[in-house]
Amino acid sequence: MNKRYSGFAFEENFLPRLSSVDIEHLSKEDALVILPIGAVEQHGPHLPVYTDTLIAEGLLEEAMLQLQHENIWVLPAIPYGKSNEHLGLSGTMSLSASTLQAVVMDLAISVCKSGFKKLLLFNTHGGNHDLLNMMAREIRIETGLMVFRLNPGFEAVNRLISQQEQRFGIHGGEVETSLIMELKGDWVQFDKSPTEFVNLSNNHHLHLKGNSYFAWVMNDISNTGIAGDARQATKEKGKMMKELIVSELVKTLKEMKHFSLGDLKKDYVNK
Numbered sequence: 001m002n003k004r005y006s007g008f009a010f011e012e013n014f015l016p017r018l019s020s021v022d023i024e025h026l027s028k029e030d031a032l033v034i035l036p037i038g039a040v041e042q043h044g045p046h047l048p049v050y051t052d053t054l055i056a057e058g059l060l061e062e063a064m065l066q067l068q069h070e071n072i073w074v075l076p077a078i079p080y081g082k083s084n085e086h087l088g089l090s091g092t093m094s095l096s097a098s099t100l101q102a103v104v105m106d107l108a109i110s111v112c113k114s115g116f117k118k119l120l121l122f123n124t125h126g127g128n129h130d131l132l133n134m135m136a137r138e139i140r141i142e143t144g145l146m147v148f149r150l151n152p153g154f155e156a157v158n159r160l161i162s163q164q165e166q167r168f169g170i171h172g173g174e175v176e177t178s179l180i181m182e183l184k185g186d187w188v189q190f191d192k193s194p195t196e197f198v199n200l201s202n203n204h205h206l207h208l209k210g211n212s213y214f215a216w217v218m219n220d221i222s223n224t225g226i227a228g229d230a231r232q233a234t235k236e237k238g239k240m241m242k243e244l245i246v247s248e249l250v251k252t253l254k255e256m257k258h259f260s261l262g263d264l265k266k267d268y269v270n271k
């Protein structure tokens with residue numbers, strides 16, 4: 001028996017588990033379809049290159065346990081992302097920006113043609129972020145779907161990690177390592193965990209992400225392929241982080257499901 005698709009989320013909320021007729025008869029008005037998008041890319045010497053996609057599936061699986069009978073449906077993850085900032089580091093399998101845009105648009109059009117009204121682009125790889133923000137609006141314009149974009153809220157775990165990790169721990173550090181120890185511990189080689197923080201000590205206004213940003217590839221900012229302190233990671237922290245992130249995620253998914261664009265212009269005063 002194929003164990004890959006077992007467990008509650010796959011039995012109850014995995015859209016391709018249903019037949020075409022089942023899907024035709026789903027109530028579409030309040031259904032939310034989730035398209036997870038991850039990455040296959042180097043995450044240092046200690047984590048599998050599948051880290052981001054494992055995190056996407058692991059968090060959604062857990063969230064679905066708390067969203068029974070909510071008419072929320074998960075599509076198979078797009079396992080590859082736009083990872084060209086890691087190209088050349090072994091094991092990175094990247095799509096180009098234009099390819100990922102085309103794949104996401106094709107799937108969004110398919111979701112629309114199946115009769116659904118709401119689509120969530122669920123992203124766990126930083127390198128996909130800007131592209132998916134742009135695509136969310138493009139899909140809205142092209143298909144009329146209501147489109148959401150969500151990166152699971154890693155800020156929910158800030159109280160568990162140092163300020164340095166919060167600011168610079170963006171890849172393969174304490175958070176991602178702890179999460180994979182919890183979600184797929186056998187795939188972590190913890191004894192090889194590095195610590196490396198980018199040196200921005202002379203720059204107080206420039207950041208790796210955010211409003212004042214400089215373009216970088218991984219080789220510009222890291223010797224080890226990571227940014228953060230993976231040695232602080234533990235399975236226990238991973239479990240707590242997963243619970244904190246999922247608790248926020250569940251609330252956000254419920255809000256998306258009940259969200260209506262039609263409500264947005266109600267506070268109008270005709271002067």
Ligand SMILES: [Zn+2]
Nearest residue numbers: 051052172176
């Ligand atoms: Zn990652």
